[in-house]
Amino acid sequence: MQETVVSKEKHPGGSPTKYNPLWHPQLVFWMARDGLTDKEIAKRLGVCKRTVDTWKNLYPEFKVAIKEGKKQPDDLVEAKLFQRATGYSYPEDKIMQYEGEPVIVQTIRHIPPDVVAQIFWLKNRRPDQWRDRHQIDFTNKLDEMIESFRGIK
Numbered sequence: 001m002q003e004t005v006v007s008k009e010k011h012p013g014g015s016p017t018k019y020n021p022l023w024h025p026q027l028v029f030w031m032a033r034d035g036l037t038d039k040e041i042a043k044r045l046g047v048c049k050r051t052v053d054t055w056k057n058l059y060p061e062f063k064v065a066i067k068e069g070k071k072q073p074d075d076l077v078e079a080k081l082f083q084r085a086t087g088y089s090y091p092e093d094k095i096m097q098y099e100g101e102p103v104i105v106q107t108i109r110h111i112p113p114d115v116v117a118q119i120f121w122l123k124n125r126r127p128d129q130w131r132d133r134h135q136i137d138f139t140n141k142l143d144e145m146i147e148s149f150r151g152i153k
Helices: 024-033 038-045 049-058 060-086 115-125 139-151
Strands: 088-098 101-111
Touching (some): 024 038, 024 060, 038 049, 049 060, 060 115
Antiparallel strands (some): 088 101
16 A cells, blocks of 8 residues: 655654644544554555554644544553453343243343453552562561571581
């Protein structure tokens, strides 16, 4: 796909930029809001990921548009992860048969808490307490151990 040059401005590489300040920020906002990654946004724009990174550094409005666009889908996923971690209920229609005729019965379906979602949530929200690897400071402990061994006869 060949890009058209829309600006005479040059980026650090020296060639004219294909960035359009009138529509690129709006376009990437909606792409990010649809859940696209920076790499996917670059592909849709017909540029490489490095170009998107360069534009984010050169054009604050472009960077803000992507960041703001990602907020809603990120918030939605966070809410759904929390819901999955804590369990939830929702109304559900079940189709059954009574005397040969279909009958719709309204029920409440309960989804129990998911341990994997809980672990993921806690490792990310409270890494100091829930990460797999813990740092133990042995600097003072070694001196204490040596003193303890000296006391043994």
